[in-house]
Amino acid sequence: MRIPFPERIPIQYVVTFAAVLIVVQQLEGTDLLFSVCAFGFIVLSGVGFNIAGGFSRVSGGYIFFYSTLTAIVAWVAKAALGEAADSNLTVPNLTALVYLGTSFSLALSVLVSKKLTAKKPWLGTMLTEENMEASAVGCAVVGFSICLALTVLPHNSGDSLSALSQLNQWSALAIVIGVIYEIKRSGGKRSVNAIVLMGGVTVFIFVGLLPFTKQGLFLPFFCYLVAAVSMGYRFSSRQVLGWALTIFLMMYYLVPYSQLGRAMRPEEGEYSTETLLTNIHDSWSVLSDPVGTRDAYLIEMASARAKGAVGYFDEDEGLFERLQMLKIDDGLIRISSEGVNPYGFLPFLAEFTNLVPHFLWPDKPDVRFGNLYAHELGMLGRNDFTTGISLSPGSQAFHVWGWLGVFLLEPAIFIFVFWFFDSLCGDTRASPWGLLAIAVFAHLAPEGMLNGALGSVFHVGVGLTIGALFCSYIMPLLGVLMIGPQKNQRLQAALARSRQRALVGGSKPQVL
Template sequence: MRIPFPIRIPLSYSCAFAVVLAVIQVIEGTALTFSLMSLAFILIATVAFNVAGGFARPSGSYIFFYAMFAVIVGLTYKALLGEPADSNLAVPQTTMLVYVAGIFGMLCVAYLKNLVLPSKGLLDDLTKRIDLEAASIGCVIVGFVIYFAGVLTVKGGETAEEIYANNSGTVLSALNQVNHFIPLGLILGVTYTIKRSNGRRFLNVTVTVAAILSMIFSGIIATSKQGLFEPLICIMAAAAALRYRFSTGQVATFMLGMAFTFYYLVPYIQAGKGVVAATTFSQTAENAYTLLTDLEGARERTAEAGREAIEVDDYSVHYFNTSQGIFDRLQMISIDDALIDVTEQGHVFGLMPLLYDVYNLVPHFIWPDKPLIAIGNIYSHEIGMAHYSTAGEDDNTTGISFSPTSDAFHMARWTGVLLVAPGLWFCCFFVMDFICGDTRQSPWGLLMFAMCAHIAPEGMMNGPFYLTTFGPMVVLFVTLLSVYVLPVIGNVLRTRSKATLREGDVEFP
């Protein structure tokens, strides 16, 4: 079995799916206009994905992950539950119209991007120069060194603001911001193993150990869903891009692992976010251990909290009638609707967040007192959800994620959706595709693919701004190091390992 890595999705398939979904929605009591807009969104998203180049281009990945995890998964699961698609929303018609206008903007931008995009990516030639195995080892080693250096230097008793102030502007802080070495190491390792084995294997020791440790430290201990799933996304993206064929046993093992993850680990992570945040690694690990020893209890507490939020909390923002665990997180419709509703009431925020993004590009050594401005936190106060933070209404750091389209609408209403957002998307799509080229040939293109998986559906308008500016700089930085510097580390370790094996062969024949 091969994991799909589509370059083009047949419009007939999408049309059939969209029509069936729309009919089911109407039967379940959804307003006809909402169902027709759902159908239009799916069809336009398919065309936009195809025009952008599908998964062969980072821009196609952005469109796919935005469309799927902001809108389509939520609409589909809602239909499977038998609930009207426009229920539990304050302004359903406006919300869906914002989505349709946003995805149409992405389609136009994808077409315009193709008119000016060079056929050759900036980093294409580097694929011929890289030592995949040595670079993979070097990336993993450097990535973990930076990670542990960061977590072990945090002192106990500090608030989030104090940690930010004490570490901002340091070399270690800068390295942590560009530390995408482990994801790139996983991609390079899988690419090397598949090519080296002529498609018989996709995992080696480096990839396996690095993925497990990354999921433990960045996902389980840090209670982060992104940290838990990012290694899997990197591995599967590399395998899919190279058309690796998985065996029945591998598929079965993966499915069992995903079942365990969704049933236990995702609720555990959600329960972990409800624990008062610890500032030191040892405290964080201790909290994680306490929760891990009672996974069933953590799952039940998360489910109960979800039920209470819907049944009791007047401020609850939810899309489904009952708590649906991971599927509550695989849609942005309910939270976007809340923000759009606030906007419709006259609370238009303005374009100041984009200016904040520009401010944030200034390095701390130039601007030592650069403020920490969490737009997602400000929005959470606007829609009345700040009380969900463990720090309560006084929390000024914890934020809530929104899709880029609802953020654009909140900034400037239809001007934001139809002009501001497409302008940023054009810059984002062009820069990503120009730097990375074809993801089927470019490991760093797959790194951008992994970034889009998280940023596209919930990165707000900061997402395309990041993927236009700092994100490509990170990709360039880690790519150049992986080609010219990190293989030195990998070769040293690889040589010593082989030497140790030879000595062992002599000593113990």
């Protein structure tokens, strides 16, 4: 089967889906205003996705993951469970109105940015088929080397080695380029090779398991999926079942692993051999007993509910609680409506100070707004300055500037972000750069806040630019040294034969 990589979703399908959902919500006792806002949110999100060009543009990927992972998946789950969509929220109608306003701002932003976007992408198609394998090998080796150095070598938070980690997208690029290369080389018969496995294992272990981060655990799968789907790869039934089982087991066991492991992470500061050994010990102690870890996680969740910590669903639904932002956004929107906003526009100003690395500005203030917002909501102890929360862009915009934040600040930032990434990457099917950006936004769009979207221009955009330049000019040289020039020539000949077969078969090979 082929998973669609749509440029647009027929609007009649979107309207029909939203209408059916609204009827179910009304039958389950949801307030009419909330349901009307949900209907508008879904339709406007579909309109914005179509205007962007769907997954063929980074902006379309951002809108898709924002809309589905903040609310739509949760609303469908609520409907299936027979729960009112506005239950367990303190200001449900206001929250729904903020979400509706954000979907309007996203659609407006992509409409404007599309008129401003460069016709020829800045990164273009610098990566050619002939140097793809060598480039992927170079990315995999460099990514592994940087991750290993960050794990083994002593360093301080904010020094030059730590700053290097902010731009380390090499392993993720190795996955994306490796998948595209293997599909092209095999004529669509295979999608995984040693390069993809090396990049995936590197991210999974060094970015996911050891730091206990869900983003690192799932990023390899997102990178693989967007690359394979963009190439129109046909998955076998066995592959679909295998991937579904893998994702289920990760959700079932590794999400609790990540949640419990956060408390074991050392505070940012000096990283030494002792820190590494402690981290490995803690990781293994939790990972070696997956059943016990899940049981401990369920006990912790039950204890939190007993103390009054209610989620969006009536009972803890595990996965679905993590595929929505409604509950946490509702809390911030509530205190915003009460006039609580001590930080104003500071989060956005801080994104510009973050451009200067700590090793160039040793006394740069380390402000974590996810932590500050958690304190505003009364979720943390007075002395907890490390734990943070995730919020969607809309709730932060409303918190910062009320309705002006939703209808002025959000469009201003989103127009800039969409213009930048669509101009930088162009058609995501023509080069790997946009695919990697979409994989990153699968996590960042729903829970990276509005200042995170702004910061992505610098952190993700600069990383992509450096990655594109190195992948096109430096990594192929390194890759040829690793695989040998003779094998590289044979692989280029195989690619040429694959292109010839595609032309004989009457299909036009994709440009890359």
